[in-house]
């Protein structure tokens with residue numbers, strides 16, 4: 330407590346200590362004798378100065394002082410005590426009471442006033458009373474300090490809980506968006522999270538249609554009277570009419586205010602132009618993709634006393650920010666990825682169409698390679714990678730002239746050198762698209778040999794990506810099992826001899842073992858079916 334300086338009320342001996350200050354020695358003697366007998370510890374001083382020295386080194390519970398003394402008088406001492414420890418009661422004893430003195434003593438925090446000659450019993454009653462009051466006073470001080478301490482801890486706890494909540498909320502937003510892989514799911518997640526995090530009645534996400542210059546609502550979350558959300562089918566009931574915000578049309582409000590990257594917070598009593606009557610509190614948060622407003626999130630309170638705060642606006646802005654990244658990623662996968670893949674696969678079909686002997690080669694190789702990878706315990710992600718890499722592994726042949734690619738006879742060394750460039754060309758094509766790093770490595774390495782004698786880099790053993798080692802077995806199997814421009818397909822025993830004989834030299838022995846196991850179980854497509 331500010332201004333209060335507390336000395337321990339008990340002395341070392343656990344006795345209460347009284348300080349008597351008087352220039353009359355007889356008074357000090359009588360008081361000393363009397364109160365010592367009563368079980369108190371007594372200290373005496375002949376004037377204020379000596380008393381102040383005692384106070385500096387001893388714990389005092391109560392001070393009785395004369396007013397007029399040589400050196401420092403009683404009133405000056407009382408003032409000194411008030412400054413040093415204002416819990417020590419000071420009782421003035423004087424033979425000459427005056428109104429002036431009384432007022433001054435009260436000002437100095439003196440708690441009682443005794444008139445000399447003082448009766449000892451009267452003095453004892455006074456001592457007991459002021460000491461009891463002092464104990465209560467100090468107890469109160471400690472209690473107050475304790476209460477203040479508790480208050481501070483509660484404040485800190487509240488602050489901490491608040492911070493933890495905030496982190497949880499932000500973390501929740503982050504993790505919720507990383508697991509979404511379609512834009513429909515994403516918009517629904519945005520509106521559901523909005524009503525959940527801000528206790529809003531309704532949240533609606535509008536995509537800004539550039540051509541129509543109109544916000545088009547694409548997802549809505551409405552909280553029922555019982556706090557639950559409407560079923561998905563009901564949510565879209567009003568969407569087609571373009572109305573959200575409790576049935577009100579806020580299209581113009583959105584168009585007028587969401588041209589920039591600035592979220593907006595409006596309450597009903599703000600006299601904001603265009604806020605429909607049905608809405609009590611509204612947040613409009615733009616979702617920007619590459620600095621353009623792609624869409625706007627509108628979150629509204631339609632009833633009750635909830636009013637959005639800057640904190641809510643912060644959460645919503647954070648969320649639309651994360652959603653924008655997610656949309657970009659999804660767009661890549663939903664559109665660019667699909668389109669690109671389709672285009673590349675078409676390229677491969679076109680290359681294969683140039684050579685009737687290799688038609689469908691990539692598809693067959695892919696099927697065998699994926700089956701091998703599954704049997705070898707590869708993850709779904711690895712199987713997906715192999716699915717793309719397998720389809721594209723010979724895409725580099727697009728750069729090889731027909732007279733070499735389709736040559737019926739044996740290739741010269743120079744021609745073979747040109748053919749050998751196709752893994753690198755293929756890897757470069759995929760690389761320039763900036764996608765599929767692992768697929769690129771597989772395409773580049775599908776002609777490497779386990780013993781290091783392959784091309785283009787002469788990688789050996791584990792240096793070759795496992796999926797490339799798998800693809801290599803499938804590729805060679807299909808190649809030797811098919812008719813080629815320069816030779817007929819081989820007999821089954823010859824084919825198997827090439828694969829099994831290459832175990833540990835051309836191929837990874839583990840992959841060959843898996844191939845053998847699948848082949849023996851009839852799980853590799855038989856040669857006749859392969860050569861169409």
Ligand SMILES: [Fe+2]
Pocket residue numbers: 722723751775776804
């Ligand atoms: Fe190849």
